[in-house]
Amino acid sequence: MTLWPSGARWDRRTAEQLSTEQDAALRSQLEHAVGPSSPFWSARLAELGPTPASLGSAAALAGLPAVGERDLCPDGDPLGAAGLVLHQGEAGYATHASGPALRRALLRRIVAPTSYRAVVEADTRPTSYVFAGLALRYPVASTRADLDLVARAGARLWQVLGLTSADVVVSALPSGSTALVQGLWLAALSSGSPLLAPGDDPVQVLDVLSLVAATALVVPPAGGGDLLRQLADAGAPLSGLRTVLVGGAPDDRERDDLLDAVDGLGGRDVVVLAVHVPDGHRLLWGECRESAGRTGLHSYPDLELLQTVDPGTGDPAGGAPAELVLTQLGLRGSALLRWRTGDAVTAVDSRPCPACGRTVPRVTGTRRGALVPTVVLDGAARPVDLRAVAAVLSTRADVADWAVERGAGGAGLLVRVRAAGGGPDDLASAVAGALRSRAGVPGAQVVLVDRLAGGRGLSPDLWQAR
Numbered sequence: 001m002t003l004w005p006s007g008a009r010w011d012r013r014t015a016e017q018l019s020t021e022q023d024a025a026l027r028s029q030l031e032h033a034v035g036p037s038s039p040f041w042s043a044r045l046a047e048l049g050p051t052p053a054s055l056g057s058a059a060a061l062a063g064l065p066a067v068g069e070r071d072l073c074p075d076g077d078p079l080g081a082a083g084l085v086l087h088q089g090e091a092g093y094a095t096h097a098s099g100p101a102l103r104r105a106l107l108r109r110i111v112a113p114t115s116y117r118a119v120v121e122a123d124t125r126p127t128s129y130v131f132a133g134l135a136l137r138y139p140v141a142s143t144r145a146d147l148d149l150v151a152r153a154g155a156r157l158w159q160v161l162g163l164t165s166a167d168v169v170v171s172a173l174p175s176g177s178t179a180l181v182q183g184l185w186l187a188a189l190s191s192g193s194p195l196l197a198p199g200d201d202p203v204q205v206l207d208v209l210s211l212v213a214a215t216a217l218v219v220p221p222a223g224g225g226d227l228l229r230q231l232a233d234a235g236a237p238l239s240g241l242r243t244v245l246v247g248g249a250p251d252d253r254e255r256d257d258l259l260d261a262v263d264g265l266g267g268r269d270v271v272v273l274a275v276h277v278p279d280g281h282r283l284l285w286g287e288c289r290e291s292a293g294r295t296g297l298h299s300y301p302d303l304e305l306l307q308t309v310d311p312g313t314g315d316p317a318g319g320a321p322a323e324l325v326l327t328q329l330g331l332r333g334s335a336l337l338r339w340r341t342g343d344a345v346t347a348v349d350s351r352p353c354p355a356c357g358r359t360v361p362r363v364t365g366t367r368r369g370a371l372v373p374t375v376v377l378d379g380a381a382r383p384v385d386l387r388a389v390a391a392v393l394s395t396r397a398d399v400a401d402w403a404v405e406r407g408a409g410g411a412g413l414l415v416r417v418r419a420a421g422g423g424p425d426d427l428a429s430a431v432a433g434a435l436r437s438r439a440g441v442p443g444a445q446v447v448l449v450d451r452l453a454g455g456r457g458l459s460p461d462l463w464q465a466r
Contacts, residue, residue, distance in 0.1 A: 010156060010302065011358040015350065018301050018359065019058070025302055025329040027056035033086055034335045040072060040083030041337055058305055061338065062316050066309050066325045068340035069136050069280070070388035076440050081138035084334040085126060126333045130179045132280045134342045134372035135385040135440065140179065140280060141333035147186065149330055153283045153300055154187025160298045160358070161273055162289030163216060163243065165192030170208055171218040172227060173247045175199045179277045180247050183284040184218065202230050209236045216243040218275070221250035221368075225257035232265055241270055243289075249276040249297065249343070249366040276366060278326060278341035280334075285363065291355030296364035298353065303329050306348045306361055309340065311371055312390045312457035320346045321464070323371055323387070324363060340387055344370035344464060370463050376411040378443035384413060386463050388439035393417070396434070398427060403452050405459035413444040416452060 013021070034041050035052030045052065048064070055061050073080035126141035142150070158164070169188055173181060175197065188195035196212060198204040200220070208214075209231065217238075219227050224246060232238065244262060246255070255272065262270045273287045276297055283304065285297035299306060308322035309315060317323070321344040328336045346365025353362060375384045386404065393402040393415070400420040407414045415435070419427050428446040435441040 010300070011159075011298075011360050013301070013359055015359070018350075022301050022305060022329070023057045026058065026061065026305060026327065027053070029327070029329050029335070030055055030337075033332060034337050037086040038084060038335055038337075039087065040080075041335070043083075058307070061305070061327065062307055064338050066314050066323075066338040066340045068342070068385065068387050069133055069138065070385050070391070070439065073136055073138065074438065076136060078133070078136055078138035081140070081334070084336065085141045086124070086332050086335055124332065128182075128333075130177050130182050130282070132179065134279050134369050135383040135388075139334075140282065142282060142331070143333050146282065146331050146333045149303065150183055150282050151186040151190040153303060154183060155190040156300065157183075157187050157275070157284050157286045158191040158193070160286045160288050160356075161243065161245070161275070162271075163191065163193060167193050167215045167243070168212050169193055169195040169216040169218065169245075170205065170212065170214040171195060171197040171247075172200055172202075172205045173197070173218055173220055179282045180275070180284065183277055183282065184247070184275070187284065200227075202227060202234075206231060206234050206236050209238070213237070213240045215240050216245060217241060218245040218247050219258070221246050221248045221254045221258075221274075224250075224254065225261035228258070228261035229264060232261075238265060239268070241265070241268065244270055244272045246272065246274045249274050249368045251367060255293070274366075276368065278324060278343055279369065280336055280339055280341065281326060281328070282331065288353060288356040288358065291353065295353050295355050296349060296362035297366060298356075298358060299361050299363060301360055303331075305329060306363065307338070308345065308348060311344065311386070311463060313394060314340070314387070314391070321365065321367070321370075321460075322347075324348070324366070340371075342369045342371040342385075342387070343367065367464060373463055375406070375413050375462075377413060377441065382441075384441055385439060386458050389413075389415075389435060389441060389444075390458060392434050392438050393431070396431070399431065401452050401456055403456055403459065404462065406462050407445055413441065415444050415446045416449045417446060418449055418452060 030052035127144055128142045129139045131137055132140050196208050198208045258272050271292055273293050275284050275286050277284045285299050287293040305327040307325045308317040309325050310317050311323045324341045324343045324345045326339050344367040345363050349362045349364055352359045371387055372383050372385050374381050393399055398420050399417050401418040403416045405414050417431055428448050432444055432446045435444050
């Protein structure tokens, strides 16, 4: 487990301390977990060439191609997600567990074999699942040790949000097996806060608010403002409300709507703060109360490594906006390495937060799921993974240049390609077929052009639009 040593302040480490300890946690994750025990990553590293030991620093890891859900499940079958689950068992545990943990386990093996099995299984056996996916839907596994780590990170989240065990939380998020729902429950549990989750039906939320003196209300980013207005119009007892948590990074329009709804509550001192978990991840990030949401989402450098890539090419990003890429440290169920989250961000800021002073990296300008927008294709609205589209176009030797944008009237997908020398006469048809089979995108309009106007790559109007 990669939480900082006992007694150390997790949110006040120096940049040098963070770098040294994060690299150590990364080496442990690569050499003792992901490298030897993940079927997907074992095969991928063997194909690409680097060894887990050679990737044990943030700088070295940045040279490894990032992957997303379509790389994991190229045919769209969610069964491919099993490749992220670490397959260790007792033999793998004995080989790769840390020295102190292994010594404790071996002692228990002598005096209490049943207890020994429980220790091994806590780190190696998946016992809980949530669902993730932007263009696909696949399960993400957690061991019991993972859930303990998520809960301990949740206690940190409560600190960032300025919540305490005295807060009573009511969640109006849709019920479902998601990392956000699970993470909120574990955070409240570890912090001693009552949490009631009636679902997203306004009538049921109103009933619960009539029973408890809620101090914090969790709402979705889309429609959260309308829900607050409905509750206020229905006479919901909100006099004790001091925090509105937005379950998912809101865009500017959604945040403004929520702030307007809060103003309509009658001048009460209520703070609107975002809580967000990147797709595929299990740890919830939050905005600090001191900033009232102005300084970004605070992360956990001992539990994750955050990097960015160019949204179109997947290369290390040189500017903004970029796609957020994360590597989990210490999680042993489904393990993510250089995972493309689909979130577009302005930056990963490692400077101390100007509001609260915490020295953890902050993710600013987050646009959740921006790289997987909903597009009308073949008469139906579908999520389109633009990362997979870019990968198809970039790897074709018969395509010299390409650009992707929305079709006429904002509907459909228009792909302009310039043929390389010796390309097939039916290149447009071949590209359309490849997009269908390899990126899961049917009905894209592919046209051949002599030159590209407006530049190569993904149109920002496509992947940043809501």
